[in-house]
Amino acid sequence: MPHITYIEPNGTAKTYDLPLGASLMEGAVQNGVNGIVAECGGSCMCATCHIYVDDAFLSQLPEMEEEENEMLDSATSERRPNSRLGCQVRATPKVEGLIVRIPSVQ
Amino acid sequence: MKKVVIIGAGHGGVQAATSLRDMGFEGTIQLIADEAHLPYQKPPLSKGFLNGKQTVENLLFRNANYYAEHHIEVIVGEKIEAIQLHNQTVTSSTGHTFEYDYLILATGARNRELPKAIASNALYLRSMSDAQQLKLALDVVESVAVVGGGFIGLEVAASAAEAGKQVTVLEVQNRLMARVLPPVLSEVFLKKHQEMGVNVQLNATVSAEALAEFDLVVVGIGVVPNQELAQEAGIECQNGVLVNEYQQTSVSNVYAIGDCASHYNRFAGKQCRLESVQNAVDQAKIAAAHICEKTQPYDAVPWFWTNQFDLKLQMAGINSDYDSYAFRGDLVANKFSIFYFKENKLVAVDSLNRPADHLAARKLIQAGITPTKEQVEDATLKLITS
Numbered sequence: 508m509p510h511i512t513y514i515e516p517n518g519t520a521k522t523y524d525l526p527l528g529a530s531l532m533e534g535a536v537q538n539g540v541n542g543i544v545a546e547c548g549g550s551c552m553c554a555t556c557h558i559y560v561d562d563a564f565l566s567q568l569p570e571m572e573e574e575e576n577e578m579l580d581s582a583t584s585e586r587r588p589n590s591r592l593g594c595q596v597r598a599t600p601k602v603e604g605l606i607v608r609i610p611s612v613q
Numbered sequence: 614m615k616k617v618v619i620i621g622a623g624h625g626g627v628q629a630a631t632s633l634r635d636m637g638f639e640g641t642i643q644l645i646a647d648e649a650h651l652p653y654q655k656p657p658l659s660k661g662f663l664n665g666k667q668t669v670e671n672l673l674f675r676n677a678n679y680y681a682e683h684h685i686e687v688i689v690g691e692k693i694e695a696i697q698l699h700n701q702t703v704t705s706s707t708g709h710t711f712e713y714d715y716l717i718l719a720t721g722a723r724n725r726e727l728p729k730a731i732a733s734n735a736l737y738l739r740s741m742s743d744a745q746q747l748k749l750a751l752d753v754v755e756s757v758a759v760v761g762g763g764f765i766g767l768e769v770a771a772s773a774a775e776a777g778k779q780v781t782v783l784e785v786q787n788r789l790m791a792r793v794l795p796p797v798l799s800e801v802f803l804k805k806h807q808e809m810g811v812n813v814q815l816n817a818t819v820s821a822e823a824l825a826e827f828d829l830v831v832v833g834i835g836v837v838p839n840q841e842l843a844q845e846a847g848i849e850c851q852n853g854v855l856v857n858e859y860q861q862t863s864v865s866n867v868y869a870i871g872d873c874a875s876h877y878n879r880f881a882g883k884q885c886r887l888e889s890v891q892n893a894v895d896q897a898k899i900a901a902a903h904i905c906e907k908t909q910p911y912d913a914v915p916w917f918w919t920n921q922f923d924l925k926l927q928m929a930g931i932n933s934d935y936d937s938y939a940f941r942g943d944l945v946a947n948k949f950s951i952f953y954f955k956e957n958k959l960v961a962v963d964s965l966n967r968p969a970d971h972l973a974a975r976k977l978i979q980a981g982i983t984p985t986k987e988q989v990e991d992a993t994l995k996l997i998t999s
Contacts, residue, residue, distance in 0.1 A: 539679040581972035
């Protein structure tokens with residue numbers, strides 16, 4: 508089960524062992540990581556689980572669908588090349604050790 | 614030390630507990646759920662859970678550690694049966710008593726049911742156990758009748774059709790989702806369901822005879838608010854528990870939030886209950902803030918969504934009263950938004966597979982900014998500059 512490290516907006520790092528198949532959003536919210544809102548509960552509806560993914564892992568993640576791409580354009584914090592929505596990225600063996608940074612506002 | 618008791622552990626109840634801690638509340642928090650599960654999210658029950666993409670674990674709001682670390686006592690499987698205002702306690706069906714300084718009613722709503730004479734074995738969908746039962750039943754039947762062409766009914770119909778079932782939707786009105794959608798969107802959803810093999814019967818007569826020919830009957834014909842607890846305690850109710858802009862009921866240390874709360878909503882322009890995640894979550898924050906003496910009135914733009922097949926509809930604001938509208942996007946490709954105006958003011962936007970429009974719409978309506986129809990219709994133009 509992959510270990511994911513979340514860096515909260517204030518710089519606090521929290522690492523959790525996520526079940527395979529869980530989304531990075533679920534891992535954050537269920538454990539109480541600050542800064543991920545996920546007001547729609549993971550339906551790719553709200554762009555409030557915006558995360559910045561460690562560049563080293565970008566190529567390991569599945570390509571984003573058009574919907575996620577459009578939502579990210581409307582996210583409150585600045586969109587960067589490594590922006591993803593946490594609800595659309597799942598914990599797989601390939602992301603062991605992944606570090607994600609959480610923007611200051613959602 | 615102050616004590617908060619929250620009755621109901623859906624979106625509203627859980628958010629209230631979380632927000633209280635986030636806002637620095639230091640007293641005790643008891644979150645009481647009548648179901649046996651750790652609190653979970655209901656919206657996916659008719660969508661991802663039914664089609665097997667999500668499991669119980671995916672739907673939990675928080676894990677057990679979270680509640681322990683935040684000193685939120687989650688009490689599962691306790692049904693609260695009475696509120697005693699005089700000594701500030703509530704009692705459960707198993708005889709337990711809980712004391713409160715502040716009580717938050719997040720009791721939600723329950724399904725409206727068809728008379729037993731019409732549908733004696735029908736399934737309804739509200740809770741996890743309803744969904745599990747429905748999922749099992751869907752595995753072993755061929756034909757399914759869905760009574761009610763609203764959000765829940767149509768989401769179930771879509772999930773069942775995707776699972777290869779022969780689905781018939783029976784809707785008594787002359788179009789789908791008529792309470793919340795304009796005819797043009799009802800038509801888009803009708804066509805999609807038909808294209809995916811769903812037999813949609815409008816102006817339908819729902820009778821025991823009509824339902825007898827199906828292996829399984831699922832009913833989604835709306836909900837009624839769970840207000841009896843409040844009512845029996847003498848708290849004012851009228852189609853829901855009446856609340857002010859701080860979510861206080863007629864008893865000042867008793868709050869009501871979410872589906873069960875009847876409030877004046879300026880975006881709807883009337884007293885109403887809203888059955889949505891947004892309303893439950895935002896009202897929970899208002900109640901928590903009031904308890905923490907960080908008072909602010911409820912003033913959030915309502916928003917809703919539904920997913921059926923590849924159609925994702927997001928609604929911002931309340932579109933029940935408008936005098937003109939404008940389209941944005943591509944009607945043929947089912948990627949468009951409808952902007953509704955009343956007296957030249959933007960009041961609501963429905964976005965079909967246009968998520969960016971939806972997010973922009975929420976910001977525009979909240980801020981009271983009205984784009985011109987020309988701006989709306991020019992899809993190359995950004996509606997919001999961040």
